[in-house]
Amino acid sequence: MDRKNRISMAVIRRLPKYHRYLKDLLERDIKRISSKELSDIIGFTASQIRQDLNNFGGFGQQGYGYNVEELYKEIGKILGLDKNYKIIIIGAGNLGQALANYTNFQKEGFHVDAMFDINPRLIGLKIRDVEIMDMDNIEEYVIKNNVDMAIICTNKDSAQDVANKLVECGIKAIWNFAPTDLKVPDDVIVENVHLVESLLTFTYLYKTSKE
Amino acid sequence: MDRKNRISMAVIRRLPKYHRYLKDLLERDIKRISSKELSDIIGFTASQIRQDLNNFGGFGQQGYGYNVEELYKEIGKILGLDKNYKIIIIGAGNLGQALANYTNFQKEGFHVDAMFDINPRLIGLKIRDVEIMDMDNIEEYVIKNNVDMAIICTNKDSAQDVANKLVECGIKAIWNFAPTDLKVPDDVIVENVHLVESLLTFTYLYKTSKE
DNA sequence: GGTTTTCTGTCAAATAATTATCATCTTTCT
DNA sequence: AGAAAGATGATAATTATTTGACAGAAAACC
Numbered sequence: 001m002d003r004k005n006r007i008s009m010a011v012i013r014r015l016p017k018y019h020r021y022l023k024d025l026l027e028r029d030i031k032r033i034s035s036k037e038l039s040d041i042i043g044f045t046a047s048q049i050r051q052d053l054n055n056f057g058g059f060g061q062q063g064y065g066y067n068v069e070e071l072y073k074e075i076g077k078i079l080g081l082d083k084n085y086k087i088i089i090i091g092a093g094n095l096g097q098a099l100a101n102y103t104n105f106q107k108e109g110f111h112v113d114a115m116f117d118i119n120p121r122l123i124g125l126k127i128r129d130v131e132i133m134d135m136d137n138i139e140e141y142v143i144k145n146n147v148d149m150a151i152i153c154t155n156k157d158s159a160q161d162v163a164n165k166l167v168e169c170g171i172k173a174i175w176n177f178a179p180t181d182l183k184v185p186d187d188v189i190v191e192n193v194h195l196v197e198s199l200l201t202f203t204y205l206y207k208t209s210k211e
Numbered sequence: 212m213d214r215k216n217r218i219s220m221a222v223i224r225r226l227p228k229y230h231r232y233l234k235d236l237l238e239r240d241i242k243r244i245s246s247k248e249l250s251d252i253i254g255f256t257a258s259q260i261r262q263d264l265n266n267f268g269g270f271g272q273q274g275y276g277y278n279v280e281e282l283y284k285e286i287g288k289i290l291g292l293d294k295n296y297k298i299i300i301i302g303a304g305n306l307g308q309a310l311a312n313y314t315n316f317q318k319e320g321f322h323v324d325a326m327f328d329i330n331p332r333l334i335g336l337k338i339r340d341v342e343i344m345d346m347d348n349i350e351e352y353v354i355k356n357n358v359d360m361a362i363i364c365t366n367k368d369s370a371q372d373v374a375n376k377l378v379e380c381g382i383k384a385i386w387n388f389a390p391t392d393l394k395v396p397d398d399v400i401v402e403n404v405h406l407v408e409s410l411l412t413f414t415y416l417y418k419t420s421k422e
Numbered sequence: 423g424g425t426t427t428t429c430t431g432t433c434a435a436a437t438a439a440t441t442a443t444c445a446t447c448t449t450t451c452t
Numbered sequence: 453a454g455a456a457a458g459a460t461g462a463t464a465a466t467t468a469t470t471t472g473a474c475a476g477a478a479a480a481c482c
Contacts (some may be wrong), residue, residue: 016411020390034429043392046429046472062430063478079411080418094312098305104367104390104407106427125464149417156315173417175410179231179315181254189420191413194313195404199386200227200290202402204362206384207291209400221439245459257459259443265461273460274448427480438469449458 009202011052015079016040018052034065077160085148088141090162092117092125092132095177096153100130113150142169149173156180156183163190224264226290228253229263233283245276275373279309292320296359299352301373302334303328303343306388311341325352353380360384367391374401 021042025033029175035046042049053059053071056078060066076082089096092115099105100112115132117123125132133141140149150166152159159178166174173189176182179196233254236244246257250373264270264282267289271277286291300307304325310316311323326343328334335342344352352358361377363370363385370389377385384400387393390407 008468012415013408013412015415016405016408018409020407036429045471047473048469050430051432051470058431060430061478062476063428065429078415080414081411083418085414085417094309098309099406101305104408105410108407108411110410149413163478172420173413175413187420189413189416191409191416193404193406193409194227195310195313196231196319197224197227198402198404199316199321200230200292200319201224202360202384202386202400203291203296204223204226204289205400205402206296207294209383211400219439247459256441258443259439261460262440262462269461271460272448273446274450274458276459423480425481428478430475430477432474434471434473436469436471439467441464441466443462443464445460445462447458449456450463451456452454 007055011055014044015075018049019072019075019079022068022075022176025068028066032065032190033068033071035060037065063170085110086145087112087149087151088138088147089115089140089151089153090117090166091115091120091153091155091178092122092127093153096151097127099153099177100127101153113145113147116141138165139169142166142171146153147171149175151175151177152182153177168176218266221356222266224256225263226286227292229260230283230286230290230292233279233286236279237369241279243276244279244282246271248276296321297356298323298360298362299349299358299376300341300362300364301328301346301349302326302364302366302369302389303330303333303338304364307362308338310362310364310388322360324356327352349376350380351379353382358382360386362386362388363393364388 015178021038036051038049039046048190050060053066056074059071059074087110088099089112096115100115105111112130115130116129116135117132117136118135120131123134148171150171150173152162154162156179159176160182162175163174163182163184167188169185171189174182174184176190176192177195179194181192182190216392232249246260250257251259257380261271264277267268267285270285278422293406298321300311300323307326315321323341326338326341327346327349328343329346331344334345361382361384363373365373367390370387370391371393374385374387374393374395378395378399383398385393387401387403388406392403393401395401
């Protein structure tokens with residue numbers, strides 16, 4: 001509670017990347033790696049890598065480097081991947097359905113348990129093994145199933161109402177794909193994926209690269 | 212070429228957000244806004260807003276503030292939204308199809324012209340008005356249609372090969388949704404959307420918020 | 423077994439980004 | 453028309469982040 005607040009978002013956002021590269025090394029049966037070698041692969045400076053990792057403990061050993069498997073597991077634990085989370089998706093349109101089936105989440109141990117929508121034509125359908133349920137039943141479902149996280153895949157205009165509803169149900173973590181910024185109480189975590197913002201940044205970079 | 216390099220990514224990534232909020236103000240028929248008012252809405256400090264905008268020119272007026280419509284249009288121009296881009300998607304799976312139909316891109320004037328895949332069961336299908344074509348025909352298509360941007364929605368393992376192919380075809384802008392980092396020549400822009408990284412960051416924040 | 427090399431963790435320095443301040447110009451009000 | 457209030461753009465100060473340097477511990481080598 002004290003230590004975690006000192007860790008900057010810049011560091012936190014690099015952790016998943018370490019995790020991904022370490023998994024790769026593990027799959028290639030590489031046992032140990034130095035910050036310098038990791039630097040060459042991942043593109044951060046060796047100094048930054050050592051300092052980042054040291055925020056969470058001294059995982060390395062002088063003269064040896066880091067044990068790939070150990071570090072991979074430690075970072076997994078730091079990221080909270082040693083636990084299981086109940087996840088639901090709100091909004092079963094194209095994007096919601098795509099995320100429900102997104103195998104890369106499943107590879108990390110995440111699984112979507114249910115989807116909710118207000119469109120009667122969608123309610124009752126199954127996307128693979130995930131059922132689309134009526135939004136009216138969300139409160140009951142969340143409470144009964146101890147849902148941890150909700151993914152909002154609605155349009156911009158419904159997103160805040162949905163977020164309010166989720167907060168009401170006691171959900172403390174919202175992964176938001178709607179192109180809007182949600183207002184939620186301080187104890188609710190919101191992580192945004194603003195695809196349009198990414199696209200416009202991309203367009204800017206493309207445009208200026210041609211100038 | 213000189214000025215653009217001085218603008219930091221931190222600033223660039225805020226531009227789309229200004230654009231979004233200004234559009235909102237415009238739709239609410241608000242004619243003028245001060246950095247202080249914008250700060251209250253958008254959550255950046257007024258000082259930061261003024262400094263950000265000043266990187267691109269003095270759009271405001273002392274004693275008045277900013278003209279909403281003018282500023283919206285200017286930022287649109289800065290982002291390159293005054294031009295049209297030919298866009299293709301590689302990988303017509305769930306995510307690729309969802310992006311092909313994503314109305315929020317269309318609202319900003321972006322339109323996907325074609326999709327490519329290697330799966331014979333997908334080739335020939337139409338997702339709304341976007342046809343899925345054979346990957347073998349990509350080079351011909353790109354050259355004939357002057358494609359600007361490509362969106363990679365393949366799995367991790369094919370992504371680099373696809374990127375190589377795209378670079379070969381002369382494409383200079385890749386929006387990458389595959390969970391890997393692409394190696395491309397310096398003059399090719401890559402903007403990553405690493406959904407898994409966002410999810411893991413989210414999980415970390417959720418986990419630590421409960422401690 | 424001793425010496426050299428490798429490599430971490432920590433601290434200091436440098437760089438980058440954000441916030442505060444203020445002169446100056448507009449607008450608004452009387 | 454003149455005074456007060458409001459607001460920018462520029463610069464300075466502060467804070468955050470990244471990079472560099474190095475002591476000391478472990479591994480590798482001979």
